[in-house]
Amino acid sequence: AQKITQTQPGMFVQEKEAVTLDCTYDTSDQSYGLFWYKQPSSGEMIFLIYQGSYDEQNATEGRYSLNFQKARKSANLVISASQLGDSAMYFCAMREPNTGTASKLTFGTGTRLQVTL
C-alpha cells in the first residue's frame, strides 16, 4: 500500500499567485514526521519544511507553509507569492513510524510545478 500519495503529477501557477500541492499519507503510528523537498532541474534535493505529528500549529518557513490536517491525513504544501525559481519537482515524504532508531523517509511520486509569467 502506498504510504505517501501525491495525486497531482503536474501543476501550473502564475507568478505571484499562491499554489497548493497535495499530499496524503497513511500510517497507523501516532508519532511521525512529514517533510517537503524541492528538486529543481539541476537535481539536488532541497529540504523545505517539516511538520511533526504532535505539532499543534502548522509549520511555516518563509513563503512555504504546511496545511496539516491530521484527521484527514493530509499535509499539503502551500507556496505563497510564487516565483519563477519555484519551478521544480516537489516531493512529500514521511518519516517512517518511530522504532526508536529508524529515521527513514518514504517519498511520494512528486508534483512538477511550473510557474508562468
Added chain:
Amino acid sequence: DAGVIQSPRHEVTEMGQEVTLRCKPISGHDYLFWYRQTMMRGLELLIYFNNNVPIDDSGMPEDRFSAKMPNASFSTLKIQPSEPRDSAVYFCASSLRGRSGNTIYFGEGSWLTVV
C-alpha cells in the same frame, strides 16, 4: 556550514566496471543514508547507517551493491560489476537525531550512467 558532499557528480562507465560513489555527511550528523532515484521507481532507500554502523540494508538491490562507512565523515557505495539498469541518481543524505524531526539533508547526487 558545508552540506552533504558527494563525488563524483557525474559518472559514465561501461557495463562490468566497478563504480565507487563517495559521500561526506554533514559534520556531527549521526545518520547517513544512501538513496537511489529513477524514473520508474522514484526515490528508494538503499541503506542507512547510524554511528557508522549499517542498520538497514534491505533496500540494497543485490549483492553487486555494497556500502561502507569507515568513519563518521566518510561513506562509499560500490557497485561491482555495474549494469545498465544501475543507471540512476544516487543520493547520499545525513541527519542528526533529535533535530527538527530528524530532518534528512541531501547531497547534490551522483548521476551514474552505465553503458
